[in-house]
Amino acid sequence: MKEIKILLLYPPEQSWPKTMVKPNGSLAYPYLAGALRDINVESYIYDACVGNDDDSLDDFFTKSSVLPSGMIRTGVSDERILEIASNYDAVGITSIFSQQETQVLHCAKIIKKKFPNKLLFSGGVNAKSRSSIFFAAGFDVIFTSESEISIQQVAKIMQNNSSDFSTVGKIYFKKKDGKIIDNSHFGKIQIDLDKLPIPAWELLPNKRYWEIGRPHGGKAKQGQELRYASMMTSRGCPFSCSYCHIAEEVEGSKSGAIGKFRFKSDDRVINELTILKNKIGAKQVFIEDDSIFGMKKRAIRLLKRIVGFGLDLMDVNGINMIHLVKKSNKAGWMVPDEEVIELLTEVGFKEIVLPFESANPRIIKKWCSNKLALDRFDPGELIKTIKKYKLYVGTNYMLGFPDETRKEVEATVSFAKKMQQYGLDHSNFYLVMPVPGTPIFDYCTKNKHLPLDYNPDRFQWTKANLKNTEVGPKELEKIRDNAWEMCNSEEFKNLRRSWIVG
Ligand code: B12
Numbered sequence: 001m002k003e004i005k006i007l008l009l010y011p012p013e014q015s016w017p018k019t020m021v022k023p024n025g026s027l028a029y030p031y032l033a034g035a036l037r038d039i040n041v042e043s044y045i046y047d048a049c050v051g052n053d054d055d056s057l058d059d060f061f062t063k064s065s066v067l068p069s070g071m072i073r074t075g076v077s078d079e080r081i082l083e084i085a086s087n088y089d090a091v092g093i094t095s096i097f098s099q100q101e102t103q104v105l106h107c108a109k110i111i112k113k114k115f116p117n118k119l120l121f122s123g124g125v126n127a128k129s130r131s132s133i134f135f136a137a138g139f140d141v142i143f144t145s146e147s148e149i150s151i152q153q154v155a156k157i158m159q160n161n162s163s164d165f166s167t168v169g170k171i172y173f174k175k176k177d178g179k180i181i182d183n184s185h186f187g188k189i190q191i192d193l194d195k196l197p198i199p200a201w202e203l204l205p206n207k208r209y210w211e212i213g214r215p216h217g218g219k220a221k222q223g224q225e226l227r228y229a230s231m232m233t234s235r236g237c238p239f240s241c242s243y244c245h246i247a248e249e250v251e252g253s254k255s256g257a258i259g260k261f262r263f264k265s266d267d268r269v270i271n272e273l274t275i276l277k278n279k280i281g282a283k284q285v286f287i288e289d290d291s292i293f294g295m296k297k298r299a300i301r302l303l304k305r306i307v308g309f310g311l312d313l314m315d316v317n318g319i320n321m322i323h324l325v326k327k328s329n330k331a332g333w334m335v336p337d338e339e340v341i342e343l344l345t346e347v348g349f350k351e352i353v354l355p356f357e358s359a360n361p362r363i364i365k366k367w368c369s370n371k372l373a374l375d376r377f378d379p380g381e382l383i384k385t386i387k388k389y390k391l392y393v394g395t396n397y398m399l400g401f402p403d404e405t406r407k408e409v410e411a412t413v414s415f416a417k418k419m420q421q422y423g424l425d426h427s428n429f430y431l432v433m434p435v436p437g438t439p440i441f442d443y444c445t446k447n448k449h450l451p452l453d454y455n456p457d458r459f460q461w462t463k464a465n466l467k468n469t470e471v472g473p474k475e476l477e478k479i480r481d482n483a484w485e486m487c488n489s490e491e492f493k494n495l496r497r498s499w500i501v502g
């Protein structure tokens with residue numbers, strides 16, 4: 001059996017001027033490295049945005065360079081990436097963010113050019129959706145789903161000195177003759193999440209992330225020591241929003257049933273928390289579940305245990321408003337679920353962001369899974385109730401759906417303005433940004449709202465990309481900018497501006 005070593009590389013980050021660079025550090029690699037560890041295959045995670053102990057942050061992190069696109073590149077040099085890659089038999093490069101694609105492809109090209117015999121593979125929703133571009137850049141294997149099982153299979157084949165991956169499901173791969181084989185129609189994902197490997201968090205450059213101190217959300221107190229880590233207690237979601245990568249992923253799709261809500265047992269979650277606290281030395285934890293309240297009672301129980309654990313909850317992803325309200329005596333009408341809101345305060349929540357998305361029930365119904373439209377509850381009442389518990393309340397809105405009328409865009413902005421009077425702390429406005437792998441992306445390409453040669457560098461929430469819309473891109477960007485200025489306090493705006501670097 002051949003001994004093999006696998007490098008898992010986060011590429012350098014690219015960002016538009018006036019936005020903040022935050023290192024990736026997402027959970028794909030800790031899970032994949034955990035899967036490889038479980039079959040005794042050595043792997044190493046290198047984040048080219050922040051480097052490792054042999055790289056001095058002062059040499060590159062604060063000295064970003066400008067790319068031909070006008071975006072800013074933050075990370076170690078190409079030469080350094082090649083030096084690291086030289087020690088491994090295979091290199092994986094994650095592509096979960098479409099807006100980082102250019103950096104992924106660049107890394108692939110330079111590595112393949114220098115080391116044509118190294119196996120190059122990628123995964124993540126963007127890689128799966130843009131596989132022909134990825135193969136053209138030099139990738140040999142693209143994983144089309146959650147990959148803990150399939151990466152072990154690929155590694156075992158490499159150990160047998162073979163590159164015939166025809167038995168591995170949930171991948172596309174390039175044969176020696178250049179032919180691309182699609183194996184996405186078979187293969188397994190993990191349904192029982194307790195069987196997932198324990199993430200190898202220790203392989204992340206945690207100390208560097210903490211030193212840089214740019215966690216991806218939450219409110220850090222002035223002077224608070226940051227030692228944060230991410231975890232997931234569940235995968236999947238009961239909803240299927242048009243702009244979500246798991247919305248149409250069911251049994252038989254290219255990724256399989258990754259949209260299905262699955263969760264870890266309490267014991268498993270406690271085990272992971274223990275590792276985070278004792279082995280990783282984390283003090284704060286981000287819960288990254290897509291839909292933490294997919295089962296409300298379970299979520300509350302778990303959140304309580306997390307707080308009792310001596311780790312601070314930094315932020316929780318995936319809270320839908322439907323979980324903050326409950327049925328009332330009036331048929332179809334929902335009222336704030338004070339019990340849940342109070343519990344959230346007890347478990348340590350400092351902030352809740354309400355994803356209103358749109359003030360128009362038509363839009364919510366058509367594009368946002370009909371989650372919770374304004375004709376089913378009183379939003380002012382919800383904000384006031386949450387404020388009663390002294391929580392910080394932000395809101396998120398989306399503007400510029402492909403068929404959204406001018407009147408509808410204006411209605412959302414006026415609604416946001418009106419909500420301010422209930423004591424909101426901030427209002428964020430995101431331009432609809434259809435990304436590959438989502439139903440809205442397919443709709444937009446089919447209906448000629450997105451040109452086939454669209455530019456993934458522009459997949460950023462302040463940039464309008466859609467064509468043939470009632471409100472044109474330039475005007476939409478202006479409406480967004482004005483809405484943000486109008487609906488936020490000077491204090492909040494100054495805080496956000498102070499985050500900008502580069
Ligand atoms: C956490 C998170 C973040 C964090 C990441 C930091 C952190 N420390 O975790 C932060 C806040 C920075 C973030 C930011 C953004 N995010 Co985000 N984020 C997520 C989230 C919720 C979880 C990611 C994660 O850890 N998943 C868990 C792991 C285990 O799953 P995974 O990443 O899919 O990996 C598996 C497979 O895909 C595959 N795989 C993945 N990579 C690789 C690589 C190889 C080599 C192999 C073999 C396999 C493989 O195997 C993995 C294990 O099973 C996802 C949604 C989701 N559920 O994934 C959105 C998601 C990735 N984010 C998304 C978006 C849109 C954004 C933002 C643009 C939001 C914004 N408006 O700014 C930014 C972009 C940031 C950037 N750098 O460009 C989209 C991306 C869609 C797209 N096509 O681009 C997603 C998919 C959410 C969604 N449903 O739309 N995000």
Ligand code: SF4
Pocket residue numbers: 236237238239240241243244245246247290291318320369
């Ligand atoms: S609620 Fe969130 S995770 Fe669930 S389908 Fe909608 S966008 Fe995706």
